[in-house]
Amino acid sequence: MDITVIAETTGDGLHPVTAQLVGAASSIGGTSTVLCPGGVGAAEAASIAGVTKVISVKGDCFSSFDGGAWAEALNSVAGGDVIMAAASPSGREIAATMAAMREIPIVQDATALGPGISVTRPIYSGKAIETSTISTPCVITLRANAFDAAGGGGNADVSTVNRSADVAVAVREAIAKASERLDVAEADIIISGGRGMGDPANFSHLNEVADIIGAAVGASRAAVDTWDEIPHSMQVGQTGKTVTPRLYIAVGISGAIQHLAGMRTSKYIVAINKDPDAPIFGVADYGIVATWEEALPALKAELRKL
Amino acid sequence: MVLRGIAVLMKQVPDTTAKITVSGGRVDESAISKWSFSPYDEYALESALQIKEAGGVDLIAVTCGPARAAKMLTDAAAVGADALVHVLVEDLSALDSTQVQAILAAAVKHTGADVVFCGKQAADTNAGSTGPGVAHLLGASCVTMVSEIAVDGDSFTAMRATADGNERIAVSSPCVFAFDKGTTELRRPNVRGIMMAKKKVIETMSPADLGVDMGGSSVSIDGHSPPPEKPPGQKFEGAESVATVVGKLRDEANVI
Ligand SMILES: Cc1cc2nc3c(=O)[nH]c(=O)nc-3n(C[C@H](O)[C@H](O)[C@H](O)COP(=O)(O)OP(=O)(O)OC[C@H]3O[C@@H](n4cnc5c(N)ncnc54)[C@H](O)[C@@H]3O)c2cc1C
Ligand SMILES: Nc1ncnc2c1ncn2[C@@H]1O[C@H](COP(=O)(O)O)[C@@H](O)[C@H]1O
DSSP states (O other): OEEEEEOOEETTEEOTHHHHHHHHHHHTTOEEEEEEETTTTHHHHHTSTTEEEEEEEEOGGGGSOOHHHHHHHHHTTOOSSEEEEESSHHHHHHHHHHHHHHTOOEEEEESEEETTTEEEEEEGGGTEEEEEEEOSSEEEEEOTTSSOOOOSOOOOEEEEEEOOOOOOOEEEEEEEOSSOOOOTTTOSEEEEEOGGGOSGGGHHHHHHHHHHHTOEEEEOHHHHHHOTTSOGGGBBSTTSBOOOOSEEEEESOOOOHHHHHHHTTSSEEEEEESOTTOGGGGTOSEEEESOHHHHHHHHHHHHHHO | OOOOOEEEEOOEEEOTTOOOOEETTEEOGGGOOOEEEOHHHHHHHHHHHHHHHHHOOOEEEEEEEOGGGHHHHHHHHHHTOSEEEEEEOSOGGGSOHHHHHHHHHHHHHHHTOSEEEEESSOTTTOOOOHHHHHHHHHTOEEEEEEEEEEEETTEEEEEEEETTEEEEEEEESSEEEEEOSOSSOOOOOOHHHHHHHHHOOEEEEOTTTTTOOOOOOSEEEEEEEOOOOOOOOEEEESGGGHHHHHHHHHHTSOOO
């Protein structure tokens, strides 16, 4: 089965999910051709094991994001039975547009794949899991961190094609994030604070823990809605970001169903809450019944010892 | 040029507080007691209402779904939707993305609207396919992750979230905007709005009425299941246990 993988890029290189897409393609017996939008990360893509070919797609349209234009430019190069992309906001948009252009179905946010092609994905914000069979040709986007990444050591051919498309969405102004902190959607470890933190200034304790272990800092909706200092980009949950980190630490978060929807698929969950009956303990692998005032200094000290 | 109309695509989904149960390998819809607007569709509707108030453009609420979804359209009328279109499909889960998009694009064409507002993803599918797909079918541009929007004639400026922050973008109609969480919550209806909405006619039609040839679905659902049960966690009392937990994270879970 020939699979076209749309590389997920971050400014000047490949996002780690790209190697996971290739790993997932190989796991269902596919060979991968990787398309690099704007040519970004082509050499890196060629070194991923299991990649047979890399096409560096260059064109003016790739200098800013217009999903319709990107899809049009990439679509003329994409071949094969299945197109795969990351279930990131841009990946979903490009993938959905390509599916519509080809009049083929798309399933977004797969967390497991099997031969056939069998696709597993969370629905109802993770409150249920759906397994379906999709016929080829089709488009599938994959959730980051749900698939094993392919290794290195590959040596695929890289070719370059020039393709562009008319850009309809003009970027007038880019407004950088207030903080340079890692985004929760990107992070392998997340520590999130809720209303129980009492004051937005207390998030500095979460930042300190995050700095020790290389984590991103997230928040519950109550924290985002209550305090202007906590931006929506930090919100985890049904109307925030869905995350699947290796470790999620919830501090002063009760564990409302809408919050759980965004983080319950994390590999390991630690909860720190003063209320022994808080629902968050129902999903926590390790629960600590304590106030954050007591627990966070201890956590910092222990993590520094590692 | 002025806008002809804004179609707001709204999906009725189980309320976010609803518990989802599975019986016989399928999500049991009959066990769901409360249905609501999909949360991001509320932001789409509120943004459209604000544009309508500023510029007098027609706002048409469009849904595709079973009979119960009519209630949601009436709720949209109560806050100010001018016209209501209901494409009746009893079992949405039997349709694949191509079919849903074909129906919604045809419904938008039917309304005459040149701008479409929708949610960035529906609370049941969590997909995010519809906005971009409908845009392609309508020959319209598409902007996703929108949190703020303003219009001048037929040109829009919008704020969208990106991996590095936000971007202010400009785009002209025809265009589809898929909304992220916005800056203002959906307004509540007043009594007059609720009374007026009861009288508002819902234009109900079938996909065939819209000239959509449905074909077959290319996706067949094998089954639904509850999320995998986690083995019960370990719970510790007091801050003294932090050292134990950190040790377990290192040695048992191998995550730090
Ligand atoms: C349509 C809709 C969408 C939503 N989407 C989201 C979403 O995306 N994400 C989200 O998070 N929520 C979402 N919510 C809101 C959700 O229902 C909850 O209101 C919210 O998650 C609660 O946040 P919280 O746990 O921080 O606050 P609370 O529920 O107020 O909990 C605070 C917790 O902190 C604990 N605490 C207090 N003091 C301390 C202390 N000193 N030390 C330790 N613990 C302490 C308390 O015991 C309590 O458990 C949504 C709601 C709706 C209706
Ligand atoms: N059946 C439907 N009826 C009306 N709008 C829909 C329907 N399905 C999807 N949409 C719209 O498209 C958005 C994204 O849906 P999805 O692609 O399923 O994640 C939703 O938030 C709605 O605005």
